[in-house]
Amino acid sequence: xxxxxxxxxxxxxxxxxxxxxxxxxxxxxxxxxxxxxxxxxxxxxxxxxxxxxxxxxxxxxxxxxxxxxxxxxxxxxxxxxxxxxxxxxxxxxxxxxxxxxxxxxxxxxxxxxxxxxxxxxxxxxxxxxxxxxxxxxxxxxxxxxxxxxxxxxxxxxxxxxxxxxxxxxxxxxxxxxxxxxxxxxxxxxxxxxxxxxxxxxxxxxxxxxxxxxxxxxxxx
Ligand code: C5P
Numbered sequence: 001x002x003x004x005x006x007x008x009x010x011x012x013x014x015x016x017x018x019x020x021x022x023x024x025x026x027x028x029x030x031x032x033x034x035x036x037x038x039x040x041x042x043x044x045x046x047x048x049x050x051x052x053x054x055x056x057x058x059x060x061x062x063x064x065x066x067x068x069x070x071x072x073x074x075x076x077x078x079x080x081x082x083x084x085x086x087x088x089x090x091x092x093x094x095x096x097x098x099x100x101x102x103x104x105x106x107x108x109x110x111x112x113x114x115x116x117x118x119x120x121x122x123x124x125x126x127x128x129x130x131x132x133x134x135x136x137x138x139x140x141x142x143x144x145x146x147x148x149x150x151x152x153x154x155x156x157x158x159x160x161x162x163x164x165x166x167x168x169x170x171x172x173x174x175x176x177x178x179x180x181x182x183x184x185x186x187x188x189x190x191x192x193x194x195x196x197x198x199x200x201x202x203x204x205x206x207x208x209x210x211x212x213x214x215x216x217x218x219x220x
Contacts, residue, residue, distance in 0.1 A: 003124035003142065004029060006216060007133040009188045010147035011132035011179045013154030013161075015208060018128045019147060021073045022205075023212050024127040030071040032118055034130030034137065035098075036078050037111050038208055039089035040067055042098045044080050059106030065116065071122060095174060099181035102131075108185065112137055131186040134195045143216050146191040147208075150201040151176070 006023065011015040017033055041062050044050070050057050068079035078086050088094070088170065101107050115137050119126055128137065134144040139159035149157070155171050166174070191197045196215050200208045 003177075004126075005119060005124050005138050005141035005212060006127040006143040006212075007138045007141035008127065008129040008133055008145045008147055008212070010129075010136045010149075011131075011154065011175075011188055013175045014149045015205070018205065018210060019152045019200075019208050020127045020129040022209050023216070024073040026209070026213060027127065027216065028125075029073075030122040031073040032060055032069070032071055032115065032122075032128040033040055033076075034068060034111070034115050034127055034128060034133065036089060037067060037114065038098050038101050040059040040069075040078050040080050040085060041065065041107060041111070042094050042101045043085050043089050044098060045101070046093065048158070052096040052097055055104045055106060058104040059110065062101070062104075062107035062110040063146045070174075071090070071118060071126065092174070097180065099178055103185050105185070108124075115133040115176055131182060133140055135187070136194050141194075142219050144192075144195040146188070146195050146197045147212070148189075148197060149199075149204050150199075153201045190217050 004027065006029070008016050008020050012173065021031050043066050045052055045058060045061055049117060051059050070077040076086060077084070078089055110141050115128065119128060121137060130137070134141065154175055158175050159171050160165060198208065198211045198215065203211060
């Protein structure tokens with residue numbers, strides 16, 4: 001079929017994972033959560049005692065681990081060396097440490113290489129989301145979207161996601177702290193040339209999907 005790569009970037013709490021997954025379903029396309037890959041490398045380093053401050057060691061881990069990621073929008077699954085880490089990679093200790101992997105350039109280039117391979121394996125029919133998909137992983141994607149949301153909206157959503165177990169200060173430290181660290185290597189706050197911004201601050205889930213699919217329709 002015709003190539004349809006939909007690249008979606010955005011900060012944490014923008015809702016990009018659930019929105020991208022549902023958009024993929026409706027488009028009958030594959031779905032790639034690139035953040036899950038950074039999380040999986042982080043999980044492995046924590047499990048194996050790899051020093052996250054040692055760039056060469058982190059790069060080596062990224063290059064050598066066996067990652068298995070589901071690209072079916074209806075089936076979320078991540079394995080590392082055959083072990084199911086689907087839930088483990090969402091633990092706060094992983095979220096707290098993941099920026100160390102994201103800012104290790106050798107690990108990034110390896111994950112970018114793997115992500116491009118997954119896009120190719122999908123037959124270029126995929127919704128891929130992360131922080132650098134529109135700019136680095138798939139700058140030639142047919143559709144490129146920056147999904148933004150106000151700080152207040154992002155904190156509220158992440159709070160809901162975590163089931164209201166966190167204080168406002170904890171949420172702020174998690175969501176904004178991680179974005180600040182990530183910002184040193186990837187710019188996901190401004191849309192690059194040709195990237196369409198969808199601001200979801202005032203939109204509910206369905207409206208955000210509609211807005212994203214409207215952008216897809218203008219090109220596909
Ligand atoms: O999307 P998610 O919040 O699960 O991403 C986890 C982390 O992975 C981000 O905080 C960032 O450090 C890293 N990441 C990245 N580039 C991507 C996707 C995620 O650096 N394309």
